Structures are given as structure tokens and as C-alpha cells.
Amino acid sequence: MAVKMRLIFSIIFIIQYYNVECSKLRLDPLVESNAGLIRGLQASDGDYSMFLGIPFAKVNESNPFGISTPQEKFDDVYEAYDDSLMLCPQYQSSNIKVGNVNCLFLNVYVPNSAHSQNLLPVMIFIHGGTFTSGSGRKSEYGPKYLVDKNIILITINYRLGPYGFMCLDTPEVPGNQGLKDQVLALRWVKDNIGAFGGDVNKITLFGRSAGGISIDLHLLSEHDNLFNRVIMQSGTSLASRVLQTPDKPDKTAPLKIAEYLDFKTDSVSDALNFLAQTDTHLVITTARTLNMVFKPCVETVFNDVEPFITKPWTDAEFTKIKGMPILIGFNNKERSSEYARKDEKYFEGLNVIHDKLNESFNLDNDDLANMKNIIQHFYFGDEKISIDLIDEIGDFDSDYTYIHPIQRSIKKYIESSPENIYYYMFSYSGGRNFYRARYNVTGEGAFHTDEIGYLFDVSFLPEDNVNDLILLEQMTTMWANFVKYGDPTPATTDLLPVKWTPLTKDKWHYMNIHSQLSMESRPLNSRMAFWDLFYKLNEDASRLCEK
Ligand SMILES: *[C@@H]1O[C@H](CO)[C@@H](O)[C@H](O)[C@H]1NC(C)=O
Ligand SMILES: *[C@@H]1O[C@H](CO)[C@@H](O)[C@H](O)[C@H]1NC(C)=O
Numbered sequence: 314m315a316v317k318m319r320l321i322f323s324i325i326f327i328i329q330y331y332n333v334e335c336s337k338l339r340l341d342p343l344v345e346s347n348a349g350l351i352r353g354l355q356a357s358d359g360d361y362s363m364f365l366g367i368p369f370a371k372v373n374e375s376n377p378f379g380i381s382t383p384q385e386k387f388d389d390v391y392e393a394y395d396d397s398l399m400l401c402p403q404y405q406s407s408n409i410k411v412g413n414v415n416c417l418f419l420n421v422y423v424p425n426s427a428h429s430q431n432l433l434p435v436m437i438f439i440h441g442g443t444f445t446s447g448s449g450r451k452s453e454y455g456p457k458y459l460v461d462k463n464i465i466l467i468t469i470n471y472r473l474g475p476y477g478f479m480c481l482d483t484p485e486v487p488g489n490q491g492l493k494d495q496v497l498a499l500r501w502v503k504d505n506i507g508a509f510g511g512d513v514n515k516i517t518l519f520g521r522s523a524g525g526i527s528i529d530l531h532l533l534s535e536h537d538n539l540f541n542r543v544i545m546q547s548g549t550s551l552a553s554r555v556l557q558t559p560d561k562p563d564k565t566a567p568l569k570i571a572e573y574l575d576f577k578t579d580s581v582s583d584a585l586n587f588l589a590q591t592d593t594h595l596v597i598t599t600a601r602t603l604n605m606v607f608k609p610c611v612e613t614v615f616n617d618v619e620p621f622i623t624k625p626w627t628d629a630e631f632t633k634i635k636g637m638p639i640l641i642g643f644n645n646k647e648r649s650s651e652y653a654r655k656d657e658k659y660f661e662g663l664n665v666i667h668d669k670l671n672e673s674f675n676l677d678n679d680d681l682a683n684m685k686n687i688i689q690h691f692y693f694g695d696e697k698i699s700i701d702l703i704d705e706i707g708d709f710d711s712d713y714t715y716i717h718p719i720q721r722s723i724k725k726y727i728e729s730s731p732e733n734i735y736y737y738m739f740s741y742s743g744g745r746n747f748y749r750a751r752y753n754v755t756g757e758g759a760f761h762t763d764e765i766g767y768l769f770d771v772s773f774l775p776e777d778n779v780n781d782l783i784l785l786e787q788m789t790t791m792w793a794n795f796v797k798y799g800d801p802t803p804a805t806t807d808l809l810p811v812k813w814t815p816l817t818k819d820k821w822h823y824m825n826i827h828s829q830l831s832m833e834s835r836p837l838n839s840r841m842a843f844w845d846l847f848y849k850l851n852e853d854a855s856r857l858c859e860k
């Protein structure tokens with residue numbers, strides 16, 4: 314109890330301290346970087362400065378679907394005061410245009426303690442959103458809790474949907490443009506963060522969902538080493554959701570979008586020219602109407618085009634991981650969010666096991682039916698699918714879509730001798746769970762995106778519950794420790810009384826992040842063992858990563 318009270322006081326103290334800071338004189342920071350002179354702002358919600366909306370790359374106006382180029386050095390002082398343009402074209406509703414294709418900006422948040430004699434470790438955040446939505450703006454991912462732990466935080470943007478992930482097998486649009494945007498952002502950080510007081514030898518890449526998948530692909534990609542540690546939350550390159558569909562990249566996507574917009578042609582390059590001059594909102598809404606999926610792909614090699622990934626990645630080796638610390642995990646109810654707000658009727662026609670199996674495995678009809686039955690019995694027993702099975706359906710989907718893929722990735726990492734792998738399951742349910750709070754869904758466990766509220770300042774999430782604030786303090790401290798030391802709990806403390814033991818080949822330790830932190834081993838063991846067997850049995854039929 315004493316420990317808890319002390320914590321409450323220190324949290325209240327921090328909050329009041331921020332308020333005092335607000336009334337102080339503001340001195341806007343000016344940084345002389347390789348990119349040029351950049352002026353930022355002193356933050357009003359903490360002891361840090363912020364540089365909002367720094368352009369790091371330029372999109373080609375004549376071909377916004379192609380590769381971007383690095384930003385040229387600024388001639389004058391660049392005033393990094395505003396990140397409102399840091400939003401790539403994406404779908405919100407058919408009536409509202411969201412984003413501008415010139416969206417390759419990043420934000421840098423620097424604690425006031427950073428300077429050339431006190432270089433701070435750096436954390437680069439890659440946002441999620443199924444490669445079709447999201448941004449790194451401050452309103453989505455507020456930095457105040459993380460920078461309070463004396464690390465520099467950078468949030469980046471990359472192009473999304475058709476602008477980021479058309480894969481046409483041509484030098485103009487080779488594929489993975491959004492991931493190449495990320496590479497330019499990482500290079501920018503490597504070149505410039507020293508001038509902000511950042512330690513270029515202590516850079517942690519950190520992302521969730523599509524951001525985690527991106528990071529896993531950076532680990533496999535052919536570019537130079539631009540980071541030292543990685544944190545992957547709820548997503549790796551084996552996540553079925555984004556990467557497993559039977560259809561190959563659609564090389565005629567521009568023709569189809571153009572035709573829908575009344576420009577009929579057989580020439581992909583004419584279609585691209587037309588689309589380059591078409592309003593981004595029209596392109597985005599049309600791609601959505603046509604149910605088009607854009608995601609990372611295996612590229613063909615062309616002269617003078619720097620590739621990102623050129624080999625199917627399911628069997629690729631993780632040479633970059635050797636000696637690298639990894640922090641990785643998932644939320645215990647990842648995909649239950651999909652079902653939480655559905656009504657009874659929705660479940661009547663649901664054929665979720667069949668549909669997902671058919672997406673990922675190349676089985677004939679009999680095999681498919683047999684496999685479906687086995688899985689159905691495992692999760693549902695003899696019950697007929699209905700809203701009564703909502704928890705079991707969520708578990709199946711979570712295991713299939715995120716959790717077992719993450720475990721398959723971990724197995725691959727182990728083979729490549731990382732320094733340490735710190736594994737977690739986030740299972741806390743409180744007032745700052747992102748999805749639950751946004752859609753007012755009560756209940757136990759953590760949905761996809763729910764952990765965000767315990768790392769970032771998000772405007773609509775409450776700051777009034779002591780238990781939530783303690784968990785936030787624990788999470789941000791462990792994450793920051795990992796960024797600083799490659800170890801989330803270098804020593805146990807009142808705040809972090811449990812030592813986080815790394816996973817080994819034989820002992821799959823993980824931290825259960827709940828109202829109490831606890832070390833356990835093999836999360837969801839029987840469910841994961843079921844899928845281990847299932848994948849073993851159906852290896853040959855797996856459609857993973859077909860080119
Ligand atoms: C921009 O795109 C056009 C059309 O594909 C191409 O001709 C030009 O070389 C590109 N510019 C750059 C800088 O890549
Ligand atoms: C499986 O999916 C493919 C398309 O991806 C579809 O053509 C086929 O009919 C599906 N099979 C079954 C049995 O549903």
C-alpha cells in the first residue's frame with residue numbers, strides 16, 4: 314500500500330509540475346542540423362521541445378505512386394511549428410477529403426536535458442492502420458509520457474493505400490513505396506538526430522500493427538542498418554491479416570481505378586498519368602469501392618531502383634537481428650474488437666473459420682472442410698456459431714491473425730541469435746484502453762490498439778484513474794528502459810517489482826502486463842500448441858507470401 318501511495322503522489326506531482334511549466338517564459342529552440350536550420354517550439358505539457366512537421370522526403374508530383382526522394386537542405390530557417398499537413402491521403406468517409414499526397418513529414422520531441430554533452434537514446438515510432446490509414450501527428454500519438462523518461466521520440470509518416478503500396482512490377486512503381494518512405498525517414502534521423510542531442514548509436518524502431526509489420530520487414534530488407542533495437546507490438550511480417558491473401562499484387566490496379574473514373578485505356582502508364590492529376594480523394598474512394606488491397610510485396614529488381622524486399626520473406630533469414638535486443642508482444646483479445654459491436658444477426662451467416670483458412674491455405678474442398686471442422690471443434694466444441702460464442706470467435710481470430718504469427722516470427726528470430734527477446738502479453742483493461750474507450754466497449758482483456766493509451770497521450774483518453782496512471786508509468790518506464798539499456802527492467806524498483814526475463818529457445822518467458830505485472834511462460838499455451846501442429850501438418854499448403 315505504501316508503495317502505491319508514493320506512486321500516486323509522484324504522479325500527481327508530475328501533473329502539477331507540468332502546469333507550473335506552462336506559465337514560464339518560452340524560449341523556442343533552434344537546431345543546426347545537416348538538413349538545415351530548424352526552429353521548434355517549447356512544449357506546454359512537459360519539459361521538452363517539439364519540432365512538428367519536418368519534411369524529410371518529397372513525393373514526385375508527376376508520379377505520386379512512385380518512389381519519393383530525400384528532402385533538399387533548407388535555405389532558410391525551417392519553422393517546425395505545425396504538423397497539420399502530416400496526413401497522407403486516406404479514407405474516412407465518402408464526403409470528407411482527408412490528407413494531401415505531400416505528406417512525408419516527421420515530428421521530433423526532445424527532452425530539455427538533451428544536448429551535445431548528454432546525448433539521449435532515440436525512439437522512432439511507425440504508426441499502424443493496415444497500410445491504409447493513420448499518421449504520426451501529435452494529436453494521434455502525443456509524446457509527453459515517453460519524453461518524460463528522457464528519451465527522444467520521433468514519429469514518422471509514410472504513404473498509404475494506392476499511393477504507398479501499388480506494386481506494378483515496373484521501375485516507375487516497383488512496390489513498397491510506403492516502406493521506402495520509411496527508409497528515407499530513418500536515414501533522415503541517422504543524419505540529423507545528433508544535432509538535436511540524440512545518440513545515433515542508440516536508435517530503437519518502435520511500431521504497432523502495420524508499424525510492427527513494417528519493422529519486421531525492415532529487419533529483412535536490403536537497406537543499410539539504420540537502427541539498433543526494435544519493439545514490435547501486435548504485428549510481424551507473418552500477420553495473416555495483411556499478408557495472406559491468395560491474390561497476387563494487381564498490376565492492373567491503375568487501369569481499373571482510371572476506368573471507374575471514366576478514363577479507359579490499356580496503358581498502365583497513361584492510367585498513372587491520369588491518376589497523378591486526379592483528386593486524391595477520388596482515387597482513394599475508388600480503390601475502396603473496388604475493394605482493392607494494397608500491401609507490401611516482393612519486388613522485381615530494376616537497374617537504378619533501390620529495392621526494399623526482393624525475396625519471399627517467409628523463409629528469409631534475419632541476418633540483421635544478430636546481437637540485437639527485441640521487445641515483442643500482443644494484446645490478449647486482439648481481434649475481439651471485430652465482433653464486440655456486432656448484433657446477433659451478424660453471427661448467423663458467419664463462416665469465419667472457412668473464410669480465413671481459404672485465405673491462407675491452398676486446400677482442396679474436402680481438406681478445407683475437414684480442417685475447418687477440426688478447428689471448429691477445438692474452439693467451439695459442438696456449439697453452433699452464434700453470438701453466444703463471441704469470446705471463442707474472437708480467440709480464434711486473434712490466434713489466427715496475430716498471436717500465432719507473432720510466435721512463428723519469434724521462432725525465426727531465435728534462429729538468428731538476437732541478443733535477447735523480451736516477450737509480453739498485454740491483458741489490462743482500464744479507462745485508457747484505446748479501442749474500448751473510443752467505442753465504449755466494456756469487459757475484460759485488451760483489444761487490438763488498446764495498449765496505445767498506456768504509451769501515448771491521446772486526447773480523448775481520461776487521465777483520472779490512478780490504476781491506469783500506474784500502468785502507464787510502468788509501461789513507459791519499461792519501454793524507455795529498453796530503449797536506453799536494451800532491457801526493460803535492468804533493476805527491480807518499487808514501480809517495476811518484477812524482473813522481465815528474456816525468452817529462450819526452451820523457456821518462453823513472457824511478461825503478463827496486467828494490473829499486476831507477472832512473469833509467466835508460454836502464453837495461451839494450448840491454443841498456440843494447436844496451431845503449431847496445424848501449421849506443421851499443412852506447411853505445404855500454406856499460401857504465405859506467394860509472389
Ligand atoms: C517523376 O516521375 C516521372 C514520371 O514517371 C519521371 O519521368 C521522373 O523521372 C520522376 N522524377 C524523379 C525525380 O524521380
Ligand atoms: C476460396 O477462395 C477463392 C478465391 O480466393 C475462391 O475462388 C474459392 O471459391 C474459395 N473456395 C471456397 C471453397 O470457398
Ligand SMILES: *[C@@H]1O[C@H](CO)[C@@H](O)[C@H](O)[C@H]1NC(C)=O
Nearest residue numbers: 749750751752753754755756
Ligand atoms: C457506455 O456503455 C455503458 C454500458 O455498457 C453505458 O452505461 C454508458 O452510458 C455508455 N457511455 C456512452 C458515452 O455511450
